[in-house]
């Protein structure tokens with residue numbers, strides 16, 4: 001009898017140690033310790049044994065039962081722990097992985113892209129990119145650019161003047177300029193950087209200046225009170241109008257395609273003499289003014305040419321306004337200014353300037 005108990009225990013013990021999961025374990029419990037198990041029946045039948053046998057058999061059976069119960073509990077604990085570990089491993093979330101669906105990566109705004117394209121063309125020619133203040137002195141914005149007070153061209157650039165009382169001391173007195181209600185404004189163009197650039201560095205000087213400019217315009221398809229320009233300035237010995245023509249022809253081909261042609265037309269700006277308007281041959285009709293079907297090309301209005309920028313030879317008077325003096329007798333240079341929005345609109349067929357500020361992703365996403 002004792003041997004039987006021992007072998008029952010060994011058998012159950014081995015099965016418990018090998019049980020793969022909680023369900024198997026429960027089955028083992030019922031089979032080996034349940035009401036109908038051999039061990040239970042054995043314990044129940046103790047009273048029918050010989051008196052001498054009762055003590056040792058009862059003790060052995062109870063010991064076997066207690067031992068197996070302990071083994072079952074231990075095995076159950078092990079299995080539960082393993083199960084938790086398993087599901088933790090299976091359900092682990094790597095927070096460093098992209099979400100599902102992955103969040104779309106943004107892209108540069110078309111204006112930034114266009115600005116960089118323009119910069120790249122001129123950096124490729126040896127120009128340096130420079131930036132300047134958007135809150136500017138009337139002096140740099142107008143006076144030093146040959147628009148004396150009262151000059152009619154000042155009115156063409158309806159300006160946002162700033163109350164100098166609201167400005168830090170350093171801004172107002174930077175150049176020892178007299179304070180006054182019309183002394184400081186939001187720059188109406190990037191051209192003030194011509195004189196600032198010449199004050200920062202002696203010739204040879206080749207700079208492009210991207211940045212925002214502001215005018216008191218009413219908002220429509222071609223006007224916004226804030227827009228962007230790239231100013232260019234080349235000052236060196238012997239610079240001529242031919243250099244201007246060659247440089248801007250190269251830029252137009254780089255921006256609009258190698259098959260483009262350019263032409264210069266007389267124009268007027270107070271700070272250049274002579275002044276020119278630079279036109280590029282129309283890319284919709286290739287300069288013919290007519291579309292394939294024979295109808296008038298609306299992009300160039302049938303002229304075959306599109307104006308892209310203003311330029312000219314720096315007026316000697318402007319050199320005269322540079323602090324510490326640029327000798328107008330020996331210094332020569334050319335300047336140009338183009339609108340970044342305008343270049344982007346022409347390149348991509350954008351019909352309305354307001355699209356740039358409406359933050360409509362359907363518009364923005366077309367230029368990813």
Ligand code: DAH
Pocket residue numbers: 188189190191231232269272309310311312335336337338
């Ligand atoms: N500043 C002019 C404007 O905003 C553009 C311009 C014209 C810039 C001729 C220049 C230039 O440097 O030479 O309309």
